[in-house]
Amino acid sequence: xxxxxxxxxxxxLLHLLKEDREFKFEVFEILSATFVTKEEISKVLDEIKxxxxxxxxxxxxxxxxxxxxxxxxxxxx
Numbered sequence: 001x002x003x004x005x006x007x008x009x010x011x012x013l014l015h016l017l018k019e020d021r022e023f024k025f026e027v028f029e030i031l032s033a034t035f036v037t038k039e040e041i042s043k044v045l046d047e048i049k050x051x052x053x054x055x056x057x058x059x060x061x062x063x064x065x066x067x068x069x070x071x072x073x074x075x076x077x
Contacts (some may be wrong), residue, residue: 016023 017027018024
């Protein structure tokens with residue numbers, strides 16, 4: 001495909017996207033099946049934050065338990 005043809009196709013596509021509402025929504029529908037939305041990314045980030053908080057809480061609990069066990073071992077030594 002030569003540069004002139006690419007330029008023509010690009011111009012026509014841009015024109016259709018700007019001027020033809022139905023065409024714009026058809027293209028959007030096709031693309032939306034391929035790309036992730038901001039809302040979906042936000043949900044994933046919220047889940048990651050929740051997992052991090054859960055992990056931090058469990059780590060803190062384990063840290064406290066290890067300190068207590070270490071103290072008990074030292075008392076018996």
